[in-house]
Amino acid sequence: MFLSVALGGCASDAPPTNAATTNVAAPTTTPAAAPTVEPSGEAETAEQTAWKACAAVAQDEYVSKNPGSSIEPFLASRDTFQDFGDGAPRMMVGVHPAQPVAGSGGIVVVCTMSDTSHAATVVSWTIKDV
Incomplete structure (x- = not known):
């Protein structure tokens, strides 16, 4: 009942003749340009592709949680x-910790x-001190 009372008088009323009206354009957005990558002329190797995938994990799981560290x-x-005898291919990504880790030379994902x-x-994936 309240809804019909609140909206009932609004639908058919014309604006007063002395009221100013303005047309406001809808905001527009311009999509950001995608970053460009210069072609190297060489196809990416399987190792590079795997390293990039593992480096993304290293970034998300270690570097982003430990400011000052780097890949x-x-x-x-x-x-x-690397193959640890079970036939599963593994890629390792080295990480420099922001602070030295006692008894360790660094971190590897x-x-x-x-x-x-x-x-x-x-x-x-796993993170290990090395």
């Missing part, structure tokens, strides 16, 4: 798939991977 850059001679050919996916 070591990819190095082709060091960052290769070890990611167990699937589909290492072109769309590496992290199946599981």
Whole structure:
């Protein structure tokens, strides 16, 4: 009943003749430009793809929670798939902690991977002192 009383007089009333009306344009948004990446001319290797996937985990699970820490850059001679005897490919990403860890030289994020050919996916991960 209240709703019909509140809205009942509003629908058919015309604005007073001395009232000013303005048309307000709807706000527009311009989508942000996507960042561009310069092509290197070389196809990304399976190791680089896996490293990037594991580095994203390292960023989310360690670096973002420990301000001042950083991820070591990819190095082709060091960052290769590891097999710990069970046949599961693993990628390791080194992390420099913001503060020294007693008895440790650093941190490593070890990611167990699937589909290492072109769309590496992290199946599981662990963080270890090394």
